[in-house]
Amino acid sequence: MKAVRIHSYGDRSVLAYEDAPLPTIAADEVLVRVVAASVNPVDWKIREGHLQSMIPYPLPLTLGWDVSGVVAAVGTEVTAFAVGDAVYSRPDIQRNGTYAEYVAIRASEVAHKPKTISHIEAAALPLAGITAWQSLFHAAQLAAGQRVLVHAASGGVGSLAVQLAKSHGAYVVATTSGKNRALVQSLGADEVVDYQTQNFATLVSDMDVVFDTLGGAVQEASWEVLKPSGILVSIVSPPPEEQATLRGLRSAFVFIEPNAPVLEQLAWQVDAGKLRPLIGAEFALQDLAQAHALSETGRVVGKIVLYVGQP
Ligand SMILES: NC(=O)c1ccc[n+]([C@@H]2O[C@H](COP(=O)([O-])OP(=O)(O)OC[C@H]3O[C@@H](n4cnc5c(N)ncnc54)[C@H](OP(=O)(O)O)[C@@H]3O)[C@@H](O)[C@H]2O)c1
Incomplete structure (x- = not known):
């Protein structure tokens, strides 16, 4: 099969569109x-080697951890899926990913794809959607009527978090x-702050939850807008515990885990x-380097999707 793999860590030139063995599946x-x-x-942070200390990948490695596709074979213990099912997943990031024509995934990490959208749209959901869900509803326990500030609301995670x-x-x-203001309003935001001309830290207050998708100075300034116990x-990056304690606030760091029940909830939504x-943006698998270049700008609106095979 064709796949995009890396044989060493580095810049976009290490992305190799090449033949790779068809994955075998366990029971x-x-x-x-x-x-x-x-x-x-x-994906490009891993490509550049930034997660090496956290995940010691054997190389070559197939990057990419979002997929929408069709079940081609099932292990002997799998009962929830059959050959031909349309499915989507954010598989285990410790294993080979989805920049490939085929990927082997634990059935426990797979869900049936939403019926009303295409594979292209469905592939945009798992990683960003599970991250937003785990952050808002598991970590923050966001409740109806509460006030939430979502940073980078035009990005992959933020655009789903707002909705x-x-x-x-x-x-x-x-x-x-400013260029994305109308778009973010159309996603459901009640108020939009243009970070290029406005300072959210002085305009926003009494938040129950801040969802930080940017870190650094944005994270530091975000403490100021929370209400007591927010x-x-x-x-x-993990918000420093002592900062939270000093202010009588709470903090959490979320690193996404595969979660098929959340994928089912997202499909329902x-x-x-x-x-x-x-x-x-959409690219063919063999044009992946262009897709990485776009992602690295930090200016993407929504998600970048790769079309790989026929539906
Ligand atoms: N821990 C986890 O499990 C996990 C999971 C998913 C993602 N992440 C991380 O979360 C971050 C966000 O991911 P993503 O996929 O949403 O990124 P993304 O799609 O690349 O985000 C791009 C968006 O960020 C906006 N943006 C950039 N700077 C901004 C600022 N100062 N204020 C407000 N908006 C700004 C841009 O809007 P403009 O063009 O208008 O500036 C753009 O639309 C990344 O660092 C990613 O690695 C972590």
Whole structure:
């Protein structure tokens, strides 16, 4: 099969579109024929070697951890899926990923794809959607009527977080640049702060939850906008515990785990018309280097999706 693999860590030149062995499946796994995959910032961070101390990958490695596709084979213990099922997944990041024509995935990490959207759209959902869900509903326990600030609301994770928080009944304040203001409002944001011309730390207050997708100075300034006992949830860097304690606030760091029940919830939300993935760009698998270049700009609107095979 064709795949994009890396044989060493480095810049985009290490991405090799090449022949790779067809994955074999264990008894509890399914083989998925990939129709579409998507690009997440973690892909190029791993490519550059930044996660080496956390995950000691054997090389060559197939990157990419989002997929929508069709079940091509099932392991002997798998009962939830059959050959021909349309499925989607954010598989285990410790294993070979989805920049490939086929990927072997534990059946426990797979869910049936939403029925009302294409594979291209479905591939945009798993990693960003599970991350947003785990951050808002597991870590922050966001409740209806609460106020949440979502940073980088035009990005892959933020654009889903705004929709999920809004349909959950929260009051949503969002940051993005002026060019994306109308888009973020259309996703359901009640207030939009243009980070290029406005300072959210002086404009926003009384938040129950801040969802930090940027880290650094944005994270530091985010403490100021929380109400007493509010929570700062980051997916970029762990907020310092002592900062939270000093202010009587709470904090959490989320690193996404595979979660098929959440994928089922996301599919339900999509099919109920409450959630729609935002696609900013599409590339063929062999043009992956261009897709990484775009992701590395940090300016992507929604998700970058890769089309790999026929539906
Ligand atoms: N811990 C985890 O499990 C986990 C999971 C997923 C992602 N992440 C991390 O979370 C981060 C976000 O991921 P993503 O996929 O959403 O990224 P992304 O799609 O690349 O985000 C791009 C968006 O960020 C916006 N942006 C950039 N700087 C901004 C600022 N200062 N204020 C407001 N918006 C700003 C851009 O809007 P403009 O063009 O308008 O500036 C753009 O639309 C990445 O670092 C990623 O690695 C972590």
